Amino acid sequence: MKTNLSRPVRIMAAISGLLLIPTVFLPLWRIDLMAPQYPEGLYMLIYASKLGGNVEIINGLNHYIGMRELHVDDFAEFKVLPYILGGFGLLGLVVAGINKKFLYNIYTFLFLAFCVLAMVDFYRWEYDYGHNLNPNAAIIVPGMAYQPPLIGSKQLLNFTAYSFPSVGGYFLTVAAVLLLAGVWINYRKNNKLSV
Amino acid sequence: MKNSFLYLSCILVFGVLATTGCKPKGTGSAVAGDAAQKAFVPPGKYDEYYNFVSGGFSGQLSVYGLPSGRLFRVIPVFSVDPEKGWGYSEESKPMLMTSGGFEPWDDLHHTELSQTNGEIDGRWVFGNANNTPRVARIDLKTFRTAEIIELPNSAGNHSSPFITENTEYVVAGTRFSVPPDFANGDVPISSYKENFKGTISFISVEKETGHMNIAFQLLLPGVNFDLSHAGKGKSHGWFFFSCYNSEQANSLLEVNASQRDKDFILAVNWKKAEEYLKAGKGEKKSVKYARNRWDEKAHTGVHEILNEVTVLDATVLQDICYLIPCPKSPHGCDVDPTGEYIVGSGKLAALIPVFSFTKLQKAIAAKDFDGAYEGIPVVKYESALHGEVKKPGLGPLHTEFDGKGNAYTSFFVSSEIVKWNIEKLEVVDRAPTYYSIGHLCIPGGDSKKPSAKYVIGYNKITKDRYLPTGPELAQSAQIYDISGDKMQLINDFPTIGEPHYAQAAPAELIMKNSLKIYKIEENTHPYVSKGEKESKVVREGNKVHVYMTAVRSHFAPDNIEGVKLGDEVYFHLTNLEQDWDVPHGFAVKGGNTAELLIMPGETQTLKWVPKKVGIYPIYCTDFCSALHQEMQGYVRVSPAGSNVPLTFSLGKNSDDPKANSPETPK
Incomplete structure (x- = not known):
């Protein structure tokens, strides 16, 4: 059994690594809010290390429903994420360089696990902000929570919230798909050889 | 004979019709054809031109x-x-x-x-x-x-x-x-x-x-x-x-x-x-x-x-x-x-x-x-x-x-x-x-x-x-x-x-050049409060300067005591909003002046010389939010020479033991 990567898979690993490096600086996720009073729309961008967009205005609006204000310092994630993403990027290039199948598979597994964990973490925060509301809030709608959708759209009182990946998020997705495709190519080649 | 009478009356009727027909046409008939369509700008659509008209x-x-x-x-x-x-x-x-x-x-x-x-x-x-x-x-x-x-x-x-x-x-x-x-x-x-x-x-x-x-x-x-x-x-x-x-x-x-x-x-x-x-x-x-x-x-x-x-x-x-x-x-x-x-x-x-x-x-x-x-x-x-x-x-x-x-x-x-x-x-x-x-x-x-x-x-x-x-x-x-x-x-x-x-x-x-907000960090007004932490009330002789902020949906401070008859009160209102189309207004009961309309990031001052002892409500005059009606407060005016200390607060109700202590609101 060959332990080296085939040429296409090696290139895919390198591309994945190269795609991950700019995600340190690019917005990963975007939440848009549309309401009758905001025909121009409000939006928030989530980067690896910060929040962008109309965060101040969104905080101002959220105080009516008793949602905590969003502050970058409240999230430990913003301190480590840039290193994790950058690390995965470099590691991808290293894997392509060392050119070993088992390393490639471990790398893919780790990266996918990270992606799943990140989404779980994102969901956890959304749940936390959407549910843990100030009991003295001006507007309390019984049974109403304000958790934005993980992905997709959802009506929250007068706002429609849209949650979708941004440029960096798409880069991560492409990287994940490429890595998975590589695993599949590896697997097929192995089977062919053993038959 | 009968025929000619009929003939005459016909002429008469025709004549009356003809003269009324000759009267100048009413102004209503001046608009014709597709005029309405040409002037109609549907709701939500913009006009083609701005018209700057002198008010004489x-x-x-x-x-x-x-x-x-x-x-x-x-x-x-x-x-x-x-x-x-x-x-x-x-x-x-x-x-x-x-x-x-x-x-x-x-x-x-x-x-x-x-x-x-x-x-x-x-x-x-x-x-x-x-x-x-x-x-x-x-x-x-x-x-x-x-x-x-x-x-x-x-x-x-x-x-x-x-x-x-x-x-x-x-x-x-x-x-x-x-x-x-x-x-x-x-x-x-x-x-x-x-x-x-x-x-x-x-x-x-x-x-x-x-x-x-x-x-x-x-x-x-x-x-x-x-x-x-x-x-x-x-x-x-x-x-x-x-x-x-x-x-x-x-x-x-x-x-x-x-x-x-x-x-x-x-x-x-x-x-x-x-x-x-x-x-x-x-x-x-x-x-x-x-x-x-x-x-x-x-x-x-x-x-x-x-x-x-x-x-x-x-x-x-x-x-x-x-x-x-x-x-x-x-x-x-x-x-x-x-x-x-x-x-x-x-x-x-x-x-x-x-x-x-x-x-x-x-x-x-x-x-x-x-x-x-x-x-x-x-x-x-x-x-x-x-x-x-x-x-x-x-x-x-x-x-x-x-x-x-x-x-x-x-x-x-x-x-x-x-x-x-x-x-x-x-x-x-x-x-x-x-x-x-x-x-x-x-x-x-x-x-x-x-x-x-x-x-x-x-x-x-x-x-x-x-x-x-x-x-x-x-x-x-x-x-x-x-x-x-x-x-x-x-x-x-x-x-x-x-x-x-x-x-x-x-x-x-x-x-394309129309400004949306004034940036609060560029505000150089001598009495600006760039945040509620900077709001305060300062006495200088008989002048009382109120450094007040407005943000949906409260003023800071919104309770002020220690103003005395003979004082000149200056409400320096800073609108802390940084979003388009969120002005706040300000008025005081019996103000003898007018209201203020303060645009986001702006500071404006209303001078008020109270004439009578009592409690004077203040409120926001520009419907700013769902809780606009709650955007209000009180100023207490005491007699000249009164020893009521100058205090101000936000968010403390009267049963609060610290209600009367001078303290900067958060």
Whole structure:
């Protein structure tokens, strides 16, 4: 059994690594809010290390429903994420360089696990902000929570919230798909050889 | 017999029908065809043009959309406006200061948009004060009055604020000649011919900032300067003013100033005046006039008194001014887009004279004069004349241009707009107005590049046009589509005040610069609070300064105690919002002043002198949010000499043990 990567898979690993490096600086996720009073729309961008967009205005609006204000310092994630993403990027290039199948598979597994964990973490925060509301809030709608959708759209009182990946998020997705495709190519080649 | 009776009655009935049929058609039938469709701007859609309309005796400037006629904003300029706190807030009071103190009212007659290369550039709009002579500059980023300059040696600034093609100068001319400020004014009125003088001011406009300065004044014979327009293109460097009362009457002008067959159009070679100025031929005169500028970062008007103006005596210094005879008390004085033709409109004339700039230059070079009037050469009428439009209508007033060789003149007496060909001097079309039109406006109609889709007439009389409102009726504007050969009335709407001159500009030229918020980090107001942590109450003798913030939906602080009778309380309100269209308002019970409207990032101050002991509510006057009605608070006023300590708080209710302790709110 060959332990080296085939040429296409090696290139895919390198591309994945190269795609991950700019995600340190690019917005990963975007939440848009549309309401009758905001025909121009409000939006928030989530980067690896910060929040962008109309965060101040969104905080101002959220105080009516008793949602905590969003502050970058409240999230430990913003301190480590840039290193994790950058690390995965470099590691991808290293894997392509060392050119070993088992390393490639471990790398893919780790990266996918990270992606799943990140989404779980994102969901956890959304749940936390959407549910843990100030009991003295001006507007309390019984049974109403304000958790934005993980992905997709959802009506929250007068706002429609849209949650979708941004440029960096798409880069991560492409990287994940490429890595998975590589695993599949590896697997097929192995089977062919053993038959 | 019976048959002939029947026959007769038939004739009678027919006759009655025929006569009633001959009665003039009602005004309702004036609108036809697809007019409604042309004027209709569906809800949520933008108009094509901004229309900046003078408010006349309201002293303000209104902004409408064309072709819908929707009113967007009334910009306070020369008159106080309690709705916006203009003239009431401590910051805006300096803007209405003059050499004679605070002026709460004036009469704004003409608007003029700034130009670059003879085209509207959308930066500023100027307005004139007809009573206490002043010129205002309104910034079109903020739609607010940015500067007001007073004019010494002047009375009744009517022929203003017309501009040169690169906004080098805004002019102002005296409508009432008076003894100059630097001379003794305590003279018999009957000594008019001896002591009364006319002046024309050239106000320079700084290219970047728009700051205005009186560059020089021309001293002229004592006549009434009425309207004006700058030369452009080939006639750039010249300015033309109509004047009446060349009889120099000082009483019953309607008769005594209408005696002469011709009055004048004054042609001013301002480049020549600049040369004299450079050569030091100007005389510095000691006068007193105000200049007030709005500081956009400090959100405050700064008032200053200036003491000197440079005067060039145009009756002594040669080659600055020439007079062109113009029939019967000329009013409008308009220059076509090429700069070649100058149209004078004698209010009482039965024709429209059109002068040629080229012929005027030739006549001046050949000294083709008909003597002089008080030291100023009078060019022979025929030598400067391009030709006359014969029998155009009754009472021509003003002319605008379409850039396609046509002129549109308003006729007050015959109540119509007449379109005529400038080259051929022939009437092409006429359309009635309802009623008694004064000024008219084509977007860019006095610039080098008119955008001739509409002509708007501004009417003095509306009588049966709208539902009656007692003896006092609205004035109106009427919009005609002029994209075809025939003028077509498509819309009309009542206006605020009395509209005189107006200008219009394509929407995209102005809307792209429109400011949304003031950045709070750029706020340099001395009493700003950039956050609730900075809010406080400070006593300085009997002055109590309240550094207060407003954010949806509370003031900080909102409970204040320790104010005493005899105190002057200054509420310095900072709107902490940084989002578009979230103003807050502020009012205090029995304030004896007005409200404040504070835009996001802005600081404004309301002075309040309480007159009685008690509890005074304060509240937000601009519906800011779902909890706007909760945006309120209280100020406690104690007797003079009371020992109630000065305290302030936010978010502490009376059962709170610390409620009375002075503490900065969070």
